[in-house]
Amino acid sequence: MNTLFGEKKAKAEKLVFKSVDEYPEAPITLGTTLLNFTGDWRTFMPVVDESKCIRCYICWKFCPEPAIYIKEDGHVAIDYDYCKGCGICANECPTKAITMVREEK
Amino acid sequence: MPKKVVSGNYAAAYAVKHARVEVVAAYPITPQTSIIEKIAEFIANGEVENLQYVPVESEHSAMAACIGASATGARTFTATSAQGLALMHEMLHWAAGARLPIVMVDVNRAMAPPWSVWDDQTDSLSQRDTGWLQFYAENNQEVYDGVLMAFKIAEHEKVNLPVMIVESAFILSHTYDVVDMPEQEEIDEFLPPRKPLYTLTDFENPFSVGALGTPADYYEFRYKIAKAMEEAKKVIKEVGKEYGERFGRDYSQMIELYRTDDAEIVFMGMGSLMGTVKEAVDILRSEGYKVGAAKVRWFRPFPREELYELAKNVEGIAVLDRNFSFGQEGILFNEAKGVLYNTDARPIMKNYIVGLGGRDLTVNDVKAIAKNMKEIIEKGKLDREIEWYHLKR
Ligand code: SF4
């Protein structure tokens, strides 16, 4: 869908520490949120209606996971590997451009 | 060198001032309160610059404030006692886990109920497994020296762990004594400004603190703390030696040995009660008893190697615990006995539970304990392993 998604996963791949000496001294910036695919927690999935989106990026700021992207055309896209389906984005969107839809598995 | 007549708590406050601490989180609890009161007075009188005083609404918040401040790179201090320390417990793990060199004075006070404000080591020893280094001070001078050294040890690049300096309620906290304090310039040379491992104010390189550690990563960080604790032993000795060279009081030994060279019986313990024990040792020596004292200064990291050495040449060790782990035994006894299990030298060890909740341990008590130990050694057999020494029978 978007090249940004692939980049993030490639970055996550690089963050795997292979020996104890490779780890930083303190547990800061582990990149574990990239490696932890929270997408499979989801029951409801956010769906963006681009015709209603005013590109305010409130959803992007509020999303607690690394799940929302700003595409080249300025619209937002959701990386479902990381979206845990919390619904914050849909709740915060001022134009109701995001709806939460029950996901068929 | 300037000398001041100060309480143990004021000694701690002066050390905080002289260490040029940048953030102090303050919450009052007896008998710690006069530490933060004195620091507030320094600020009110304009005696310190660049010190942020953060009044908080509980000890849990006090430690949380210290964690935030320390993560920005500031030299950070707080103080507490007993129930207050217990309320911090969760945050103590956090400070060590995030590798923040916070220094705290805990004024040892018995845990309630029954409500008590007097001396007992069970509060600080209950925090044994939080990843904090622990230093037990015998007198006001050691409180002062301990706090100054604590910053240097905690902030050392190989350590980066928090340090607790422990003094006893009222016996030290509110009792006045002469304390030698070096000149500020000499202290500045000994203790330069902190060089933090990371700082949240590095806006060019944003990062997260307290990130999620999945099973793939958590384990390695625990190992790093374990390793830093081992490194801390070397750092403690180096810093203790340097302190001695600069200021004349040597702290290069993690266990202070007193007249143990040819001793058959050694009294082992921590904190202020060891002052009484040393005096009793002198009296017992003059009466022909071959006794000595081993004051455990650093309980974490635990001085295993020093204990191996000590145990080689003695017949009996009387461990005096002003603390108790219910369902087991005195905590120092438990640790010391465990360390010696896999060595060839296994002196007879007996645990005397003494002074809980502020009860006095007198020179005569120590003499009676010496006599009891002598009988045990002659018989080659313990009468009992744990004795509640002061119990009214
Ligand atoms: S549902 Fe939650 S996790 Fe998913 S995109 Fe919206 S805010 Fe982010």
Ligand code: SF4
């Ligand atoms: S909050 Fe709604 S309108 Fe704003 S960018 Fe997100 S989807 Fe578009």
